Amino acid sequence: MRHFLPLKVLQLMVTVCVFCSAVVCAEMTGYARVTQDGRAAVATVQPRATEAAMAVLAEGGNAIDAAVAAALALGVVDGHNSGIGGGCFAVVHWADGTIEALDGRETAPMLASRDMYVVDGQLNRELSRTGALASGIPGSVAVYDYMLKKGGALKREAVYRPAIALAEQGFAIDQIYAERLARNRDVLARFSGTAEVLLDDNGQPWPAGHKLVQPELAKTYKQLAQQGAEYFYQGELAKRVELWMKANNGLIRQSDFARYQMLKRTPVRSQYRGYEVVGFGPPSSGGVHVAQILNILQSFDLTKLSELQRYHVTAEAMKLAFADRAFWLGDPAFADVPKNLISETYAASLSKTIALDGTNKAVTHGTPAKAEINLFDKHTTHIAVADKAGNWVAITTTVNTDFGSKVIIPGTGMVMNNQMDDFAAQPGVPNVYGLVGSEANGIAPGKRPLSSMSPTLLLKDGRPVMTLGAAGGPTIITQVVQALINTIDLQLPLAQALSAARIHHQWRPDALYLEKSASLELRGGLHKLGHNMKDLGPYGSTQAIAFTKEGFVAVSEPRLEQRNRR
Incomplete structure (x- = not known):
C-alpha cells in the first residue's frame, strides 16, 4: 500500500480558490463584517452565514448567539461542508475571562468494531466514506445548545430564526456549492432522501443560481429551536x-444518540513570542501540533532568515x-x-534536527519525556466571532468530505457525516486525506476519531487579541x-497574513505542497x-478576527470571493 496523497486528492480536500491579494473587510465582501458600532465582528466562509450572525447581533445578541446563528446558517447554505449531522470543536473565551474547549466530535456507534471495514481480509475504504456505515454520532447540536444556555443573550428561537428562514424560503446556490453537487452527483443519486x-x-x-429550498431541514430546526438538544x-x-x-444495514441506534455527551476538554496552552496560544487538545491534533x-x-x-530559509524551516x-x-x-x-509533545x-531537541542547508530525509516520530505517564486527559468550515464584552469564539465544524456520507436522513433534511473515515481503519493505511495513523486512532465503540480541526485563540497579557481557524x-x-x-513574526496586517503563499507538509507523503502564487525563485530554492x-x-479557507488599536479587524479567506466569481 502506498502511503501518499495524490495531488488531485489534495485539491479536492480543500477549498480551491483563485488567489486574491486584496484586503478583505466588511466594506468589500459579506464574508467578514464588523458591526457599525464596532462592538462585534464576524468572519465565516459564506456571506449568508455572516448575515445571519449580524442579524442576531442587531437584535441584541452577543458573540455567542452570533456564532451559533452562523453555524446553523452554514448547515443550510454550506451543507457540503458542515451541518447538524456533523461535529465540531469550539474554543470559547467567555465574558468573565474563563476559557473552555468544547468537544462536539462524533463518536463511533456502540455496534462498531475494530475491523468493521475489512471484507474478506481486504480493507474496503468505501464503506467508511459513503453510506450507512460511514457516520458517527453527531455532536455539534450538543455544543451549540450548551453555548446558548451558558452565555447567550437571546432566546433560542431568535438564534435559529435566520437559519430557518434560509431553509424554508430557499437561497440561490453559489458556484462552489454547484461544483460540489456536480462532482458528487453519481454518489448522491444512490440515496433517495439525498437525491430528493x-x-x-x-x-x-x-x-449555480438555483433556489434550493429545504423544508424538512427547516422543520428540524424549528423543533430544535423549541425543544433544544x-x-x-x-x-x-x-x-x-x-x-x-x-433499513440500510447501518449500526447507529437511538441509544447511541441518547448516550452522546459533549465533553469539556482542557485547552492546550503554549507560549509563542510573548503571546499565549490557546488551542484544542485530543482528539483534535490541531492544538497539539500548532503548538x-x-x-x-x-x-x-524568523525575521532574520531569508524568505527561502523561513519557508524551509517551517516545512x-x-x-x-x-x-x-x-x-x-x-x-x-x-x-x-503525551503532554510533552508541546514541551518547549x-x-x-527536534529543532536541532533542522538544517538550513538541506532537508531531513530520516524523519520519524520522537518520544517526548515521560511519554508513558504525563498524558492528556482521557470538508470543514470555521467561524470566528468576537465582541467587546469579552466573548471570543472559535468554532470549527464539519461533516468531513463533501456532503459527508452522502446520506440525508428522510424526514430530517440532515446530511450525515462520514467521520468514521477519520479512524485508522488499519494501521499505516492512509485515509481520504492521505493521513496515516496507528492503533492510537483505531476504531472502538464510543470512541472519537482523530481530527485536524484547530480552533485557536491568541492572548496577549491575558486578554484575547485574535480568534482564528x-x-x-x-x-x-x-x-x-x-x-x-505572518502576524506575529512578520507583523503583516491580517488580510495580508492570510493572503501570503502557503505551504503544507504532512510527513507522509514526503512532499512539500506549495501554492502556484509563490515565486519561481522560492520554488527553485526549496527544490535545491x-x-x-x-x-x-x-x-x-482561514477565518480570523483581530483586535487592534483601531478596533476589530475581521478577515475571511481572501481566496474565496473570486472563487465564486469564476
Whole structure:
C-alpha cells in the first residue's frame, strides 16, 4: 500500500480558490463584517452565514448567539461542508475571562468494531466514506445548545430564526456549492432522501443560481429551536435515524444518540513570542501540533532568515510534527497521548534536527519525556466571532468530505457525516486525506476519531487579541501556523497574513505542497534544498478576527470571493 496523497486528492480536500491579494473587510465582501458600532465582528466562509450572525447581533445578541446563528446558517447554505449531522470543536473565551474547549466530535456507534471495514481480509475504504456505515454520532447540536444556555443573550428561537428562514424560503446556490453537487452527483443519486433534495427530477445536480429550498431541514430546526438538544438526542430525530440505519444495514441506534455527551476538554496552552496560544487538545491534533510547530520554530529568529530559509524551516517543523501525529495522537480516552509533545524542551531537541542547508530525509516520530505517564486527559468550515464584552469564539465544524456520507436522513433534511473515515481503519493505511495513523486512532465503540480541526485563540497579557481557524483537512493545522507566523513574526496586517503563499507538509507523503502564487525563485530554492515539490492551486479557507488599536479587524479567506466569481 502506498502511503501518499495524490495531488488531485489534495485539491479536492480543500477549498480551491483563485488567489486574491486584496484586503478583505466588511466594506468589500459579506464574508467578514464588523458591526457599525464596532462592538462585534464576524468572519465565516459564506456571506449568508455572516448575515445571519449580524442579524442576531442587531437584535441584541452577543458573540455567542452570533456564532451559533452562523453555524446553523452554514448547515443550510454550506451543507457540503458542515451541518447538524456533523461535529465540531469550539474554543470559547467567555465574558468573565474563563476559557473552555468544547468537544462536539462524533463518536463511533456502540455496534462498531475494530475491523468493521475489512471484507474478506481486504480493507474496503468505501464503506467508511459513503453510506450507512460511514457516520458517527453527531455532536455539534450538543455544543451549540450548551453555548446558548451558558452565555447567550437571546432566546433560542431568535438564534435559529435566520437559519430557518434560509431553509424554508430557499437561497440561490453559489458556484462552489454547484461544483460540489456536480462532482458528487453519481454518489448522491444512490440515496433517495439525498437525491430528493440535491438533484432535480432527472437526477441531475442543481446549477449555480438555483433556489434550493429545504423544508424538512427547516422543520428540524424549528423543533430544535423549541425543544433544544433534547429533541435531537432523546426525541423524534434519533428515532428517524435508527429506522433508516436498520433499513440500510447501518449500526447507529437511538441509544447511541441518547448516550452522546459533549465533553469539556482542557485547552492546550503554549507560549509563542510573548503571546499565549490557546488551542484544542485530543482528539483534535490541531492544538497539539500548532503548538508543537510553533515551539520548534521558536529556536529560529524568523525575521532574520531569508524568505527561502523561513519557508524551509517551517516545512521541516511541519514534517516533524506530523510524524508525531501519526504515531501518538488519538482519543485520549482510548490512547496515551503525551503532554510533552508541546514541551518547549522537546521542541528544542527536534529543532536541532533542522538544517538550513538541506532537508531531513530520516524523519520519524520522537518520544517526548515521560511519554508513558504525563498524558492528556482521557470538508470543514470555521467561524470566528468576537465582541467587546469579552466573548471570543472559535468554532470549527464539519461533516468531513463533501456532503459527508452522502446520506440525508428522510424526514430530517440532515446530511450525515462520514467521520468514521477519520479512524485508522488499519494501521499505516492512509485515509481520504492521505493521513496515516496507528492503533492510537483505531476504531472502538464510543470512541472519537482523530481530527485536524484547530480552533485557536491568541492572548496577549491575558486578554484575547485574535480568534482564528481554518478548513481543509490536515492543511488546517499548517494554515493556522502560517497565519500566526505572518502576524506575529512578520507583523503583516491580517488580510495580508492570510493572503501570503502557503505551504503544507504532512510527513507522509514526503512532499512539500506549495501554492502556484509563490515565486519561481522560492520554488527553485526549496527544490535545491531537497524538498520534493508539488504545485497546488490556491487552497484552504482561514477565518480570523483581530483586535487592534483601531478596533476589530475581521478577515475571511481572501481566496474565496473570486472563487465564486469564476
